[in-house]
Amino acid sequence: MIFELLAGAAVAWVAWSLVCLEINVRKGRAINVPVKRLPIDPYNIAWLIFQDFLWMVIGRLPIEWSSLPDAVRFSRRGWQFHEKANMHVRLGPVFALATPRVLFLLVADPEAAEDIFARRRDFLRPVADYKILEVYGPSVSTAGSHDWARHRKVLSAPFSESSMPFVWGESLRQGRATLQSWTRASAAGVPSIQKDTRTLSLNVLASIGMRRSFPFHGSADPPQAASEANNYRDSLQTVLDNIILLLMVPYRFLTHPAMPRSWTRIGHAGAAFRAHLQHMVDAETQARSQGWPGSGGLVTGLVQALEVHQREVAAGTPAADRKGLSLDEIIGDLFVINFAGHDTTANTLAFALLLLVAHPEIQTWVAEELTAVLGDSPAAEGQWDYKTVYPRLKRCRAVLLETLRLFPPVIAIPKWTPGAPHTRLRVRDQTLIIPAGTLVQPQIVALQRHPAFWPDPDAWLPGRWIVSSPETGGEQLYEPSRLIYLPWSHGPMNCSGKKLSEVEFVAVLACLLHRHRLGAVKLRPAESDREVRKRVLAVANDVDMPMLIKMRDADRVRVVCTEA
Numbered sequence: 001m002i003f004e005l006l007a008g009a010a011v012a013w014v015a016w017s018l019v020c021l022e023i024n025v026r027k028g029r030a031i032n033v034p035v036k037r038l039p040i041d042p043y044n045i046a047w048l049i050f051q052d053f054l055w056m057v058i059g060r061l062p063i064e065w066s067s068l069p070d071a072v073r074f075s076r077r078g079w080q081f082h083e084k085a086n087m088h089v090r091l092g093p094v095f096a097l098a099t100p101r102v103l104f105l106l107v108a109d110p111e112a113a114e115d116i117f118a119r120r121r122d123f124l125r126p127v128a129d130y131k132i133l134e135v136y137g138p139s140v141s142t143a144g145s146h147d148w149a150r151h152r153k154v155l156s157a158p159f160s161e162s163s164m165p166f167v168w169g170e171s172l173r174q175g176r177a178t179l180q181s182w183t184r185a186s187a188a189g190v191p192s193i194q195k196d197t198r199t200l201s202l203n204v205l206a207s208i209g210m211r212r213s214f215p216f217h218g219s220a221d222p223p224q225a226a227s228e229a230n231n232y233r234d235s236l237q238t239v240l241d242n243i244i245l246l247l248m249v250p251y252r253f254l255t256h257p258a259m260p261r262s263w264t265r266i267g268h269a270g271a272a273f274r275a276h277l278q279h280m281v282d283a284e285t286q287a288r289s290q291g292w293p294g295s296g297g298l299v300t301g302l303v304q305a306l307e308v309h310q311r312e313v314a315a316g317t318p319a320a321d322r323k324g325l326s327l328d329e330i331i332g333d334l335f336v337i338n339f340a341g342h343d344t345t346a347n348t349l350a351f352a353l354l355l356l357v358a359h360p361e362i363q364t365w366v367a368e369e370l371t372a373v374l375g376d377s378p379a380a381e382g383q384w385d386y387k388t389v390y391p392r393l394k395r396c397r398a399v400l401l402e403t404l405r406l407f408p409p410v411i412a413i414p415k416w417t418p419g420a421p422h423t424r425l426r427v428r429d430q431t432l433i434i435p436a437g438t439l440v441q442p443q444i445v446a447l448q449r450h451p452a453f454w455p456d457p458d459a460w461l462p463g464r465w466i467v468s469s470p471e472t473g474g475e476q477l478y479e480p481s482r483l484i485y486l487p488w489s490h491g492p493m494n495c496s497g498k499k500l501s502e503v504e505f506v507a508v509l510a511c512l513l514h515r516h517r518l519g520a521v522k523l524r525p526a527e528s529d530r531e532v533r534k535r536v537l538a539v540a541n542d543v544d545m546p547m548l549i550k551m552r553d554a555d556r557v558r559v560v561c562t563e564a
């Protein structure tokens with residue numbers, strides 16, 4: 001009887017899904033763009049868990065990605081990375097993907113994408129889908145339009161130009177410590193550059209929060225006693241390493257004695273991180289109440305916003321008109337900044353380092369610039385001044401820009417159309433009438449790899465970013481005149497940490513390549529340079545997308561760092 005009931009429910013669910021799918025197919029057809037069907041909702045939890053196993057099996061079969069049916073390819077998390085610009089080359093700048101839950105409209109047209117970002121009220125961030133990020137409270141990423149502006153105003157100061165000399169100094173410190181650790185590594189190479197770039201990026205983030213430098217401890221260094229939640233940096237590390245579990249289950253529940261021990265450890269780190277954030281806010285508030293200027297770090301601006309909020313609450317200002325941020329909101333923002341700034345930067349550095357290992361000629365090209373700007377003496381290292389040095393390191397930035405072109409951590413920016421009954425969007429010579437509730441996604445990967453916009457689109461060529469300045473004849477960075485490049489998103493809601501990530505990346509690369517070069521440990525003595533390059537590129541291109549694009553196993557390449 002139970003079996004029959006379950007079977008009946010399953011049949012009803014499948015039938016209902018098919019009906020919803022067909023309704024969305026019709027909506028897509030009415031927009032007058034090509035429509036593809038995806039019979040399963042890509043955000044279905046069971047499917048999200050099960051698909052890893054399925055793709056592991058498919059990956060072992062001798063089947064090319066391009067020969068799989070469309071519906072199978074689109075069902076993979078992060079399919080846009082594997083598909084590159086192919087679907088848009090085949091179907092045009094816009095096509096619809098109908099699923100049982102929602103209709104997606106995928107946009108790879110520069111002008112239409114620009115229009116979507118500019119019309120912030122017509123194409124909203126789907127904040128309901130972002131609520132899961134509220135581990136510690138509402139934040140800039142999860143706030144609706146009105147509240148978002150309040151958050152963003154407060155966050156502009158810590159990411160402004162005036163904070164960059166500090167970011168530069170700390171990134172140089174961490175970059176030099178990484179170099180020391182890597183040059184000390186045995187002939188077997190650095191065990192994990194992915195782990196080390198995470199440690200480095202975490203240390204930079206922690207220093208921005210605390211205005212205090214943390215020692216770098218690399219994967220090649222002797223093991224240290226683990227301190228799960230003892231300090232701010234370690235609890236943050238545990239929280240970010242286990243973020244998927246913490247997004248699914250509130251950390252308060254994880255600390256329950258009935259939970260498995262590995263989960264309670266994560267729950268305690270979650271609680272400790274919250275306590276550290278609270279402590280930082282309290283210490284800052286106290287310092288300010290005693291007339292001291294505060295740490296000058298990220299927390300200072302947030303605590304000022306808290307003071308504004310508290311004054312408005314005391315004055316009885318209605319909630320909708322209040323300025324500043326509540327305590328929950330500043331804690332939420334502190335968390336989201338760490339979440340958004342950690343793996344994005346760390347993964348990008350790891351991709352760039354492996355690509356540099358595969359392309360020693362680009363290392364030489366970057367080192368030429370470093371020598372021209374910094375000289376070649378180690379003694380002058382302390383004089384690498386942000387204001388005079390950073391703007392001149394264009395080739396270092398070219399390496400970042402080109403790495404993010406091929407491997408953007410975020411592959412598409414979700415927006416949705418609230419306007420009833422529809423929203424209009426001009427795409428080339430056509431006006432699309434988009435029904436309310438459609439998820440409209442400017443496609444980062446497709447735009448950044450489209451052969452119509454980029455010659456040799458899938459090749460990693462940092463030199464494409466360097467052009468000759470019409471005024472001086474010297475080198476300057478290429479700036480695309482259309483929206484074909486958007487790894488940090490675009491428009492007013494773009495990434496707050498863009499400049500920070502650029503400054504950090506350039507500082508670290510300058511430390512690593514100024515007087516050293518990176519190579520790969522050979523698998524066998526007879527492995528040729530060509531074979532090594534092919535192997536390293538295969539590792540870099542073998543990506544997964546648990547939340548962001550990352551290499552499935554960067555540690556298959558053991559990196560060595562030697563003096564040039």
Ligand code: HEM
Pocket residue numbers: 125140141152205336337338340341342344345348404408409410413487488489490492493494495496497498500501
């Ligand atoms: C290579 C590095 C990075 C990339 C590629 C990147 C990319 C992005 C993208 C695509 C968004 C989504 C914007 C949207 O929805 O339109 C975003 C948002 C955000 N990022 Fe980054 N990010 C990077 C580094 C950082 C860093 C280092 C920080 C801070 C320490 C940071 C903080 C943020 C914040 C706070 C937001 C939310 C902005 C808002 O909603 O107004 N990001 N980032």
